Amino acid sequence: MQLTTDRSNRGAAREEARRRKSRRGAGVSAISSVVVIGGLIALVVSSKGWPAVQETFFSWAAFKDSFPEVLRGFWLDVKLFICVEIVVLVLGLVIALCRITSAAALYPIRLLAIVYTDLFRGVPTILVIYLIGFGLPALELSGVPTSPVLLGGLALALSYSAYVAEVYRAGIDSIHPSQKASALSLGLTNTQSLRLVILPQAVRRVVPPLLNDFISLQKDVALVSVLGPLEAFRVAQISASSNFNYTPLIAAAVLYLCVTVPLARVLDRMQARRGQLDGVGTVR
Amino acid sequence: MTQTPVIEVDGVTKAFGDNQVLKGVDLTLTEHNAVALIGASGSGKSTLLRCIDLLVEIDDGDVLLDGEVITDPSCNLVEARRRLGFVFQAFNLFPHLTVRENVVLGPIHAHGRPRAQADEEAHELLKRFGLDKRADAYPDTLSGGQQQRVALVRALASRPRALLLDEITSSLDPELVGEVLELVVELKAEGMTMMIATHEMSFAREVADEVCFLSEGRIAERGDPEQVLGDPQQPETQKFLRRLLEAGRL
Numbered sequence: 001m002q003l004t005t006d007r008s009n010r011g012a013a014r015e016e017a018r019r020r021k022s023r024r025g026a027g028v029s030a031i032s033s034v035v036v037i038g039g040l041i042a043l044v045v046s047s048k049g050w051p052a053v054q055e056t057f058f059s060w061a062a063f064k065d066s067f068p069e070v071l072r073g074f075w076l077d078v079k080l081f082i083c084v085e086i087v088v089l090v091l092g093l094v095i096a097l098c099r100i101t102s103a104a105a106l107y108p109i110r111l112l113a114i115v116y117t118d119l120f121r122g123v124p125t126i127l128v129i130y131l132i133g134f135g136l137p138a139l140e141l142s143g144v145p146t147s148p149v150l151l152g153g154l155a156l157a158l159s160y161s162a163y164v165a166e167v168y169r170a171g172i173d174s175i176h177p178s179q180k181a182s183a184l185s186l187g188l189t190n191t192q193s194l195r196l197v198i199l200p201q202a203v204r205r206v207v208p209p210l211l212n213d214f215i216s217l218q219k220d221v222a223l224v225s226v227l228g229p230l231e232a233f234r235v236a237q238i239s240a241s242s243n244f245n246y247t248p249l250i251a252a253a254v255l256y257l258c259v260t261v262p263l264a265r266v267l268d269r270m271q272a273r274r275g276q277l278d279g280v281g282t283v284r
Numbered sequence: 285m286t287q288t289p290v291i292e293v294d295g296v297t298k299a300f301g302d303n304q305v306l307k308g309v310d311l312t313l314t315e316h317n318a319v320a321l322i323g324a325s326g327s328g329k330s331t332l333l334r335c336i337d338l339l340v341e342i343d344d345g346d347v348l349l350d351g352e353v354i355t356d357p358s359c360n361l362v363e364a365r366r367r368l369g370f371v372f373q374a375f376n377l378f379p380h381l382t383v384r385e386n387v388v389l390g391p392i393h394a395h396g397r398p399r400a401q402a403d404e405e406a407h408e409l410l411k412r413f414g415l416d417k418r419a420d421a422y423p424d425t426l427s428g429g430q431q432q433r434v435a436l437v438r439a440l441a442s443r444p445r446a447l448l449l450d451e452i453t454s455s456l457d458p459e460l461v462g463e464v465l466e467l468v469v470e471l472k473a474e475g476m477t478m479m480i481a482t483h484e485m486s487f488a489r490e491v492a493d494e495v496c497f498l499s500e501g502r503i504a505e506r507g508d509p510e511q512v513l514g515d516p517q518q519p520e521t522q523k524f525l526r527r528l529l530e531a532g533r534l
Contacts, residue, residue, distance in 0.1 A: 181339050182376035187366030187394030187442060196393060200380050 059247045066239045066248035073235035074255045077221045080153050080231070081259075084221070085214060087157040092164030097194075099169055113165070120162035126223050129155040133227040152224030160217050167209045171202035211267045215260050222256070232256070287314035289351070290446050290477050291336060296345035296355075297501075298331055305331045307501035308345070313446065316475040320488035320509070323498035324524060329481035330373075332498070333448045336479070337370045350445065366394050369439030373451040375431045377423040383410065383434050384419040390442045402441070409437045413467060429460030436467055446477040453484060465491075485528065489513055497521045 044050060098106070098113035120128065132155040137146045145151060175198050183193035225234035232255055236248035293311040297304070305328045313319050321329040334340040336347050338354060338361045347355045354364040377386050384406055391402040410416045413433050423431055432452055439447060449468065453461040465487050472478065472491050482488055488495055488509060495512040497505045497520070505518040516522045 178372065178374060178376045179378065181334075182370075182372060182378070183389075184339060184362075185337055185365060185368075185370035185372075186390035186438070187362060188390070189362050192393050196389065197378055201378075204380065 056244070057246045057250055059245055062243065062245045062247035063251055066236065067251050069239065070232050070236050070248055070251045071255065073230050074232035074252070076149070076229065076231045077218075077256075078259070080149065080156075080224065081218050081221050084153050084156045084160065085217060087153075088160045088164050088213075088217070089210075091157060091161040093168055095161060095165035096168035096172065099165065100172060117162045117165055120159050121166070123159075125156070125159045125220055126226065128159045129223055129226060131155075132158070133224075148227035149224065149229045152227050152229065156217065156220065156224065160213065160220075163213055164210065167206050167213065168202065170209075171206035172198060174205060175201050208267055208270050211263065211270070215263050215267070218259055218263070219256060222252075287317070289314050290349070291479065292346075292348040292351075293332070293336065294346040294348065296332070296335055296347060297343045298328075298335055298340065299343055305501055306335070306342075309498075309501070309503055311496060311503065313477060313479050315477055317493045318472050318476075318478040318480060318491050320492035320495045321479065321481040321498055322483070322485070322488060322495060322524075327498040328501045329498055330450050333370070333450050333479065333481055337368050337448055338365055339370075362394075366390075366442065367445045369442060369444030369447045371432070371435050371439050371447065371449045371452050373454050375423070375428075375435045375455070377431055377435055377438070379423050382420050382422055383415065383426070386423065386434060387438045387441045390438065395442060406437075406441055409440060410434075413437055427460060428456045429463045432456060432460075432464045433467060436464070436471075440471075446479065447471070449478060449480045449482070451481050451483060453482070453487075485513055485525075497524065499524070 095113050095116060098109045099117070101110055129152055133148060133151045136144055136151060145154075179197055179201070180193050183197040184190075188196065222231065222233040225231055225237070228234070230238075232252040233249075236252040239248040240246045289312050291311075291313040293309055296306055296309045298306040309328070309332055311319065311332075321332065323329055331340060335342045335355075338347075342355055345355070346353050349364055349367060352364075353359065354361070378389070381389065384403070387406040387410065388399070388402040391397045391405065392399055397405075407416060407419070410419055413436070415430065415433055415437065418426060418430060418434075423434065426434065436452075452468075453464055456464065461484070465484065468478070468480070468487075469491055478491075480488070480492065492509050494506060495509045496503045497512060497516075497518070499520045505512055505516060505521045512521065513525065516525055
């Protein structure tokens with residue numbers, strides 16, 4: 001076979017070929033992006049109903065008018081999200097620990113934890129919000145809060161704790177039994193083994209799925225609107241129906257994206273790093 | 285010289301489901317001595333060590349530690365485990381802790397030693413074992429040989445009455461076996477009491493005062509290493525050693 005390069009400059013030729021390939025790759029991806037995205041935009045914009053849709057959903061004037069108010073409403077979402085998330089992280093862990101307990105005396109607690117996760121994972125979140133938001137105050141018990149924000153937050157916390165408890169439990173189950181044997185052989189008690197050896201590893205392992213649940217909760221905060229508090233979605237809805245223009249809803253959507261997209265990128269990066277670590281391979 | 289028994293195993297049986305792994309094992313380990321357990325995979329070596337460290341509950345018989353029946357249901361098993369050191373085949377270091385943190389975990393949390401003292405002792409031990417430069421490294425970044433040496437240091441840090449070593453070189457690359465076995469030989473010279481399950485016959489010959497050959501859950505032959513490994517009397521032992529010889533492992 002006839003080679004175009006001799007031994008001495010094969011390295012340079014290889015380098016040149018690699019560069020050519022990456023240039024070609026960049027060119028192809030740029031052109032295909034323009035064609036696909038441009039085509040989709042053209043399709044939407046040239047449709048018969050587009051002028052009407054543009055007026056009702058993408059009116060710049062309506063956006064500017066409604067945005068400050070929607071943003072104020074969104075602040076409530078953010079506060080609610082943070083408070084609920086903290087409660088969920090703690091309550092979820094407590095429930096997970098109740099589920100894995102093996103002491104006979106704690107059997108009722110374990111049973112309760114199982115019923116709890118089955119119940120709150122099985123019922124749609126919006127239903128839980130309705131039942132708690134309207135049902136609890138209807139009991140007219142003294143001391144039960146009646147603020148819809150508080151009740152909505154409580155409902156979200158109860159619902160999400162069930163999911164998060166299962167995430168924690170999966171993490172605990174994923175730690176190899178040899179780690180526990182190792183901890184016990186040092187003379188640690190069961191509780192110490194769990195606290196010092198199992199849980200730290202389990203929690204680290206479930207950070208990505210926990211973050212995934214965070215993103216989901218961040219959006220579901222909007223469900224609390226069914227109880228009436230003026231959070232972003234509710235504000236946008238009111239503004240939309242009073243002006244017959246849906247642009248405020250787009251404003252709310254943009255705000256939700258401002259939080260969820262960065263969270264998603266953080267999650268991506270974590271998973272990429274995790275992949276690298278796993279690639280090294282750990283011997284246990 | 286009278287020899288003080290440290291570990292006594294008396295008629296211990298253990299079954300996992302239908303699989304009768306130990307069928308009545310009697311064994312005495314005296315102070316400053318080393319007993320090597322040899323035998324094919326599945327002969328019960330690991331199970332016996334785990335039974336002694338109370339990581340596995342026995343079905344029948346007794347295990348005594350310094351004359352106390354530690355397999356009695358009324359005995360505090362955490363307390364008993366604190367007096368024994370165990371090194372696993374697969375190291376089982378804690379991957380979320382550094383080498384030093386791995387070593388001081390037992391002394392601080394199981395033995396209640398002050399952190400400063402535990403750190404100081406850990407440093408001394410790591411230095412002696414040539415690991416002090418890796419004290420702040422995580423286990424994943426260490427070679428297999430280094431990891432197993434850390435596991436040995438971790439077991440020693442609690443100043444155990446006896447060490448139980450469960451095939452500690454079986455998951456190492458051949459060129460790393462030496463650096464781990466050297467340490468065990470050193471510990472033996474210092475008078476450490478040890479029970480050692482191993483596939484390394486030359487090592488057993490070098491370090492053990494007594495070799496016990498386990499076959500199908502019983503000790504089929506026991507005695508002086510030279511005798512058991514050089515001139516075995518039982519047909520099972522002869523067969524096992526011949527197989528090793530053919531595999532080039534003797």
